[in-house]
Amino acid sequence: xxxxxxxxxxxxxxxxxxxxxxxxxxxxxxxxxxxxxxxxxxxxxxxxxxxxxxxxxxxxxxxxxxxxxxxxxxxxxxxxxxxxxxxxxxxxxxxxxxxxxxxxxxxxxxxxxxxxxxxxxxxxxxxxxxxxxxxxxxxxxxxxxxxxxxxxxxxxxxxxxxxxxxxxxxxxxxxxxxxxxxxxxxxxxxxxxxxxxxxxxxxxxxxxxxxxxxxxxx
Amino acid sequence: xxxxxxxxxxxxxxxxxxxxxxxxxxxxxxxxxxxxxxxxxxxxxxxxxxxxxxxxxxxxxxxxxxxxxxxxxxxxxxxxxxxxxxxxxxxxxxxxxxxxxxxxxxxxxxxxxxxxxxxxxxx
Numbered sequence: 001x002x003x004x005x006x007x008x009x010x011x012x013x014x015x016x017x018x019x020x021x022x023x024x025x026x027x028x029x030x031x032x033x034x035x036x037x038x039x040x041x042x043x044x045x046x047x048x049x050x051x052x053x054x055x056x057x058x059x060x061x062x063x064x065x066x067x068x069x070x071x072x073x074x075x076x077x078x079x080x081x082x083x084x085x086x087x088x089x090x091x092x093x094x095x096x097x098x099x100x101x102x103x104x105x106x107x108x109x110x111x112x113x114x115x116x117x118x119x120x121x122x123x124x125x126x127x128x129x130x131x132x133x134x135x136x137x138x139x140x141x142x143x144x145x146x147x148x149x150x151x152x153x154x155x156x157x158x159x160x161x162x163x164x165x166x167x168x169x170x171x172x173x174x175x176x177x178x179x180x181x182x183x184x185x186x187x188x189x190x191x192x193x194x195x196x197x198x199x200x201x202x203x204x205x206x207x208x209x210x211x212x213x214x215x216x217x218x
Numbered sequence: 219x220x221x222x223x224x225x226x227x228x229x230x231x232x233x234x235x236x237x238x239x240x241x242x243x244x245x246x247x248x249x250x251x252x253x254x255x256x257x258x259x260x261x262x263x264x265x266x267x268x269x270x271x272x273x274x275x276x277x278x279x280x281x282x283x284x285x286x287x288x289x290x291x292x293x294x295x296x297x298x299x300x301x302x303x304x305x306x307x308x309x310x311x312x313x314x315x316x317x318x319x320x321x322x323x324x325x326x327x328x329x330x331x332x333x334x335x336x337x338x339x340x341x
Contacts, residue, residue: 003287022285026301028273035272052257056267059302061242061259064235065250068243072295075302076285086276096247097289114247115254128275151289160248164255193246 002146005217008139010132011121017217018080018134021087022143025075025094030055033092033117040123049165050117055092058115062094072097073114074147078139082130090119091136095144097151100188102158102181102201107189110156110201111148116140137176142214145207155207161198173200177210238263 010016023029033055042051062073078091092115099112118136125131144157159178161169174180183197202210242250242262253259290298 001288004285021279021282023283024285024290024298024301026298027267027303028271030302031267031271032273032275036275049255052255054254054266057259057263057265058254060265060267061263063299063302064239065242067299068239072290074290075298079282081279082276084276085279087279087282088276099247112247114251146287147289150287160251162251162255164252191246193248196248199248 001150002211002215003218004146005139005142005214007217008134008136011135012125012132014135016132018132020134020139021079023077023079025059025077025092027056027059029077029089029092030059032089037089037119037123040127041117041120044120044123046168047164048117048120049162049169050115051164053115053117055115055117058094062096062114066096071099074111076143078118078134078136078143080130080134082128084129088124088128088130090124090130090133091140092117093140093143095147097147098153099158100190101153101156102188102191102199103203104186104188106156106203108156109153110158111144111151111153113141113144113157113159116159137172138210138214141176141178142211145202145211148207149211154204155202155211156204157207158199158201161200163196163198170198177206178202179206235265238265 004022005020007017007019010018038054041048044051059075062075066073073094073096075092075094077089078093079087080090082088093113094115096112096114098109101108101110118140119130119133121133121135124133141157144159145155148157149155159173161173165172170180178200179202181195181197181199181201183195185195187193187195245253245262250259250262253262286294
């Protein structure tokens with residue numbers, strides 16, 4: 001079994017490692033993020049892709065919708081230590097287990113990253129007594145690949161980059177090593193929506209390579 | 219912090235919740251994600267939590283309940299789903315168990331649906 005990464009580089013000083021902790025998400029976690037973080041993130045420029053997300057609604061909504069599709073969600077919260085070594089929520093994620101793998105010719109299942117949010121480094125430094133918020137982009141993807149591998153899906157993951165994130169979000173996922181689903185590619189059985197060119201995924205080779213890169217941090 | 223969300227003014231009857239879930243299930247995940255980003259998801263699922271307590275910003279490390287990197291077992295998963303539901307939905311589900319049973323039955327209850335069905339009997 002592969003475990004989650006135990007640390008990530010500081011967003012302000014990549015030579016510093018910030019310890020990370022993981023907990024399954026509850027309604028209280030979602031409420032805290034909406035009440036304490038969401039208003040601050042909505043003021044960030046350039047605008048964030050998650051600025052309209054209301055986690056207190058998304059959490060029960062995601063569970064209920066996926067249950068009706070005979071799938072389960074796995075919502076997680078990432079915690080990191082603040083300057084007083086108390087734990088603070090720094091990342092939110094709702095994933096779907098055993099979602100159709102986005103490469104239509106491969107009938108396997110994958111972990112689908114539905115909603116992810118990471119702490120804005122300036123917001124968390126200035127408001128939450130955290131001099132070194134962790135850099136979470138790679139970690140949020142790694143969580144999904146770990147869960148996929150441990151569920152027997154060989155590190156296959158998929159996600160859709162929200163249009164609200166613009167071209168910048170596409171560039172982020174490309175730079176993190178994900179494969180871009182060509183916009184002419186057919187969608188897998190079970191996914192009805194057309195391909196808008198904003199889907200990303202990993203196959204077992206890519207996922208395995210990305211997992212190995214973070215193994216020293218587990 | 220002792221602060222609470224304002225109660226939602228939308229009457230969250232179980233029928234309304236079930237109808238909203240059925241309607242939302244007809245969309246793909248990327249479409250629902252876009253609706254959330256555009257702020258239009260509330261038209262499809264017009265419910266907000268009813269007076270959820272806001273926890274403190276921080277907690278000591280010894281209070282952390284570490285998440286497993288393995289798939290969850292049935293009981294843990296059920297408890298997690300329960301902990302994600304606003305209490306009002308759970309109360310409604312309990313109070314109107316018959317309707318909820320019919321809701322679950324519409325989809326040929328299997329493992330996933332069984333978990334949804336059991337929402338009515340647990341806090």
